[in-house]
Amino acid sequence: MLTGRLLLGSGNGSVIIVRNRVTAFWFKGKELALAFSLTVSFARLGSALNFFFTQQFESHYGIQWTLWGGTILCVLGLLAANVVSVLDVVGMKQLGLDGAIKEESKKVRVQDVQHLPLHYWLLVFTVMFFYNGVFPFVANASKFIQDKYDGFDQKTAAYIVGAVYDCALVLSAPVGILIDYIGMRGVLAFFSALLTLPVFALLAFTDVPPLVSTLWLGVTYSFAAASTWPSIPLVVPQATLGTAMGLIGSVQMIGVGLCNLIVGTILGTKSGEAKIPLWRWQQMMIFMLANIIACVATSVALNIVDKKQGGTLNRTHKRSPEAQRSQILKEDDQKQAQIPLLPLMDKPQMAEPQSLTLSPCLLLTNSAPGTQHVIHQPDDPILSCNPTSFSRSST
Numbered sequence: 001m002l003t004g005r006l007l008l009g010s011g012n013g014s015v016i017i018v019r020n021r022v023t024a025f026w027f028k029g030k031e032l033a034l035a036f037s038l039t040v041s042f043a044r045l046g047s048a049l050n051f052f053f054t055q056q057f058e059s060h061y062g063i064q065w066t067l068w069g070g071t072i073l074c075v076l077g078l079l080a081a082n083v084v085s086v087l088d089v090v091g092m093k094q095l096g097l098d099g100a101i102k103e104e105s106k107k108v109r110v111q112d113v114q115h116l117p118l119h120y121w122l123l124v125f126t127v128m129f130f131y132n133g134v135f136p137f138v139a140n141a142s143k144f145i146q147d148k149y150d151g152f153d154q155k156t157a158a159y160i161v162g163a164v165y166d167c168a169l170v171l172s173a174p175v176g177i178l179i180d181y182i183g184m185r186g187v188l189a190f191f192s193a194l195l196t197l198p199v200f201a202l203l204a205f206t207d208v209p210p211l212v213s214t215l216w217l218g219v220t221y222s223f224a225a226a227s228t229w230p231s232i233p234l235v236v237p238q239a240t241l242g243t244a245m246g247l248i249g250s251v252q253m254i255g256v257g258l259c260n261l262i263v264g265t266i267l268g269t270k271s272g273e274a275k276i277p278l279w280r281w282q283q284m285m286i287f288m289l290a291n292i293i294a295c296v297a298t299s300v301a302l303n304i305v306d307k308k309q310g311g312t313l314n315r316t317h318k319r320s321p322e323a324q325r326s327q328i329l330k331e332d333d334q335k336q337a338q339i340p341l342l343p344l345m346d347k348p349q350m351a352e353p354q355s356l357t358l359s360p361c362l363l364l365t366n367s368a369p370g371t372q373h374v375i376h377q378p379d380d381p382i383l384s385c386n387p388t389s390f391s392r393s394s395t
C-alpha cells in the first residue's frame with residue numbers, strides 16, 4: 001500500500017510540475033490565471049467524481065476492479081501527457097525557441113535556488129500555509145461532521161465536505177478570467193486567506209451548519225488557487241520556472257504532510273469508527289486557523305515586497321488585442337529611432353539569442369504593411385532579459 005502511494009505521489013507530483021511549467025510557458029502574458037484555474041477545475045472535477053462514484057463503484061465491482069479502474073485512468077493520463085509533450089516540443093520548434101530554451105536551461109544549477117527572489121519565497125509560504133488549512137481539513141472533515149453535528153451519516157457528510165471542491169470546480173474558471181483582467185493577485189491572495197479565517201472559527205466555536213463553512217471555503221480556495229499559482233511565472237526567470245514549480249510543490253506537500261501528522265496526533269485515534277471527543281476536533285480547527293493566520297501574515301509581507309518591487313503581482317499582465325496592438329505601436333514609435341532595423345527575415349526571429357525571453361508570448365502584428373514586430377514583455381523576470389530587444393521582419 002505504502003509503495004503504491006509513494007509511486008503514485010512521485011508520478012503525480014512530477015506530472016504536476018511539468019504541467020505547470022508548460023502552462024506557464026504557453027499562457028504567460030495571455031490567459032495565465034484562466035489556464036491555471038482550469039487545471040485546478042479539472043483536478044477538482046476528478047476529486048468530485050471520486051467523492052461521488054468511487055465508493056459506489058467499489059461496492060458494485062469490488063476493490064480489485066476499482067484499482068484496475070485507477071490504473072486505466074493513470075494510463076489515460078500518460079497518453080495525455082505524451083500528447084502535451086509533443087505539442088510543446090513542436091510548438092517550440094515552430095517558434096524557433098527549442099535550442100535557446102535548452103541552452104538557458106543548461107545554465108541553471110541547483111545553487112540558483114538561493115537566487116530565487118523574496119517574492120517567490122513569500123508565495124511559497126502563502127501557498128503552503130493556505131493548503132495546510134485546506135487539504136488536511138478536507139481529508140478529516142467527513143468524520144468531524146459526523147462526530148460534531150447530529151443527523152449526518154457518512155454519505156451526507158462526504159457530500160458536505162465535497163462542497164469545497166464542487167465550489168472550486170464551478171468557480172475556478174470565472175475567477176481565473178477575472179484575475180487575468182484585473183490582476184490584483186497579491187491582494188486577492190491576502191483577502192482569500194483573511195476570509196478563510198471565519199470558516200475554521202465557525203467550525204471550532206459555533207453550531208452553524210457545516211455546509212456554510214465548506215461552501216465558503218470553496219469560494220476562498222478558488223480565489224487563493226487562481227491568484228497564487230499563476231503568480232509564480234511572474235516572479236521567477238523562465239529558465240528556473242521548472243525548479244521553482246517543483247520546489248513550491250515540494251514545500252506545499254511537506255507542509256501538508258507535517259500537518260497531517262500533527263492533526264493525527266491532535267485527534268489521537270487510529271480507529272475510524274470511535275467517536276473523537278469534540279475538544280480534540282476543536283483543537284484541530286484551531287490548528288487549521290493558526291495556519292491560515294500564518295497565511296494572512298505571509299500574504300501581507302508578499303504585498304509589501306511586491307509594492308516595493310514595482311507591483312508585478314497586482315498588475316494585470318493580460319493585454320486585450322487592442323491594448324497589445326497599441327502597446328506595440330507605442331514601443332515602435334519610441335524605439336524606432338534607437339534600434340537599427342535588422343535585415344528582413346523570412347520568419348520571425350529573435351534579434352539577440354542571449355536576450356530571449358524564452359516565452360511564446362511574442363506579439364505579431366502589422367502596424368505597417370508587410371511588417372511584423374516581435375517584442376519582449378518588459379516586465380518579464382528573465383535571467384538575461386533585455387527589455388528593449390526588438391526585431392522587425394517581413395511577413
Ligand SMILES: NCCCC[C@H](N)C(=O)NCC(=O)O
Nearest residue numbers: 016040043044131225249252
Ligand atoms: N491531492 C492533490 C495534490 C495536488 C497538489 C498540487 N500541487 C496542487 O495543490 N494543485 C492545486 C490544487 O488546488 O489542487
